[in-house]
Amino acid sequence: MEITKNSIIGDVLDQHPETAQIFLSIGMHCLGCPASRGETIEEACMVHGADADALVEAVNAAVK
Secondary structure, X not given: OXXXXXXXXXXXXXXXXXXXXHXXXXXXXXXXXXXXXXXXXXXXXXXXXXXXXXXXXXXXXXXX
């Protein structure tokens, strides 16, 4: 699974639950919320004021 800014957070977490800590570390504490699980990484980063490119890089590094 290639993880990009357009990846759905719920899909990433289902395939790679170990990445939850990365999302939590940048303030995405709503990972259990059904709405957040349907957002793309880019959408969630916009809401949380986070850098989507940096998050995608960190998530991809964690799953390799």
